[in-house]
Amino acid sequence: MKMFVRWDRLHSLLPGLLILPILLLTSCSGMSINMTNNTGNLPSGAGGKGCTKVGVLLPETTSSVRWETKDHPLLVQAIKAAIPGVQIDYSNAHDSSATQLTQAEADLANGDCILVVGPHDSVAAASIVEKAKAQNVPVIAYDRLIQSKDLNYYVSFDNVKVGQLQGQYIADHYQEYQKAGITPNIVVISGSQTDTNALLFSMGAHSVLDPLFANGTLKNVAETFTPDWIASTAQAEMEADLAQQQNNIQIAYVANDGMAGGVITALQTAKLNGKILVTGQDATAEGVHSILTGDQSMTVYKPIAKEAQSVGDLVKALNNGSDIHALTNGVTTSTFDGGNIPSILDTPIAVDRTNIASTVIADHYLTKADICNGIPAGTDGVC
């Protein structure tokens, strides 16, 4: 009888026993939902005014050593000089847009009130701008534009100017390579078609060269873009052009030093190296070395220290709440969605054998050891 009384009690408890674990489980899941939703109220960035915590986010380490060896230390130095006692949260996205977004979120959660972002992906990084805007944290796009009308500032080099310097060098020196009475033939080997900077370089170069093409001073015999800026592709393009023109080429507009190296290899095979005007960009050690050997005519030096200093100036102005217009001089860069982003576009410098010592060496951007290997002592007053 007792047993059945117990059974009766158990029977009445059963629904409870059944529901209890479910309630526990659902309450657990509810808890996790609450936890994930609990983003909390983060402090406002106050538009950067009085900011003492700055996030610096750079894109990668693989395609170029510049980000870690140049940009990182120079940015830290410039920002520390701009805001004494500033805390800098540095991170590198290692070629991942998702990682960069996570890093930016962490910086914002950490209370960073200015973000300096070298975007890994110009489109994907718009999410960073959106999140920062929600907390009134200004974002400075560094070196590469972020495609968002909400981006606050853009610091880079004037890439059209880079092309103009290259084109102008051709305009100024083509005669040195011209055969008497014959219009010099020029091939245009641009950078990667997926890189908008390549278009800007090309645009700048064309702004100088197109009148020369139109009036017959120069003849544009081939123009190509080089996927991913690959030197060997540029070499193949040059070989094809030489074959097509039966080596009758006097000028090679080459968008950067890396590709110029490939072009020079093609010219060496044709025994034309040193006899054709070859342009470049980036003032790499190899490029400057080729200038010293005479295989390359010029390069374009973009002093990263200057670019980093522009970021420092901007951060300081934001911290002080002072007028940014004095820094940007009204220059804007447009984004696809109709934004006009106040920009500091630093001016690049054309470098040839006449000013190596006064530019890249003087700035300690390169050392003699970097560029003088195999160069006779006293060459151009550099080595």
Added chain:
Amino acid sequence: MSISQHLSSSRSSRSSNKRLSLTARFSALLVLAVVLPLLITVVGSEVILRPTLLSQASTEMGNDAQAHAQAIDALFIARLQDLGYLRQFFAIQKYLSGDAAFKQQALNELAVGFRLDTNYTNWSLLDTQGKVRLFYPAPPGNRGKYSIPPEIMQQLQTSNKAITSDVYFDENTHMAYVDIYAPVISASNKLLGFERSTLGLNDIWTAVNNETNAAPGSYAMLIDNHGVRIAYTNPDTTLTTLPQALFKAIAPLPAPFEQRISDENLYGNAQRPVSVLDDPLATQLQNPQGASTFQLTPALQTEPFQVYRVSCQAVPWTFVVLRPVNTITKAANQQDFYLLLLAAVITLLAALVGLLVGRSITRPILQSVSSLLASSQMLKTLAAREQATATEQKWIVESSQVGLKSVQYYTEAASVAARKLDEMSTELAQRWGGLDIQRAQHRLSEIVSTANYIEKAVSHQEKSGKSLSTAIRITTQVTEQLLSGATSANDAATQLEDVIDQLRKVVGQ
């Protein structure tokens, strides 16, 4: 609860207990004990696993849709930039401003633009009236009745931005395309003309077609700002036919836009008139701020789908990924199926085991019940016998009392008679000489009467003695019967002790 209520409930409880045998109840309890955890797991699966799977799938679909939308944005931003930069090229500006010397170089620059993306099919320059001035690689055709649709021309004349057209369809290549326009403006801010690139949507269609690889039954579509499906996963893997829903609107279109479709030959309307294929998606897409993920049964489908939508930023399009709910919850369904199958098998086994164990438990109890029944019958018989014996004993006692009284009475009477005989004998002896005959005869007559009386009394005493003797014999018999009854009661008690032992063995105490 009152005593009567308690008794009533106790009674009803007893009556309900009577409905199920112990074996059945034991089986049921065992089944419950075994199946309950499985049922809890099934319920847990319903409450937690299923929503978790749906949430995970939504996240996957969200990432997928975001990635596709981002890729479309990146593509269009890059292409808008192509046009935005190329329109600033020196030769293009000079040619459109009327300097024919720049024609070849302008053409070179159109070729440069054309090579920027393999999906470009045409680049052209148009004057401010919309007349084509230069093109690469082939002359572009009209868009329906126009070289530049009026709406686009109007926007180009009032804005400096690059503009993406609605979608067209090339019947020859079986491929959709859009035009991207940008005004060409001189340094002195004068409108010189327009630049147009024509971009095939091959890569976008490929991405939408590849959505079937994401999960079984999954597909995707791209819906433009007018509610027309401009890309739709093609079930024909050979791609020789177009998907049924392609270029069909998800809801009725406004009349002015229908007119535009006709005038501009949008969506290949001339060969394949645009029609409406109603879709519940329309309700969801009406609210751009609405939920990103939801469930519905889309057009041409018969089962519910989980849907994730993402709006593109660079073009007014919405990327929609759809995945059958069944495939998402397949793991939970399978788990539930196996759990229920397991529960059914275990229920069967538990019921059988419960039945066997219940029977082994109830067998001794039933045997005990039989023994108790036999004891009860025995005790009843014994009680009946003892009742009869008691009645007999009562009768015997009463008879003995009567006999005893009778004996006492006749003993006393005999004593009185004997005393009287003694008195009369003494009187006769003392007065023998003085007695007259009559008196002597009278005395003798009295003596004879008294002697007769004594004889009668003795006779009655004998009878009473006989009765008492009978009573004693009967009493002896009754005593024997009582002895026999006591033996039977002892046997019954022993039997009950056996039953108790058996029950103790059953309950283990």
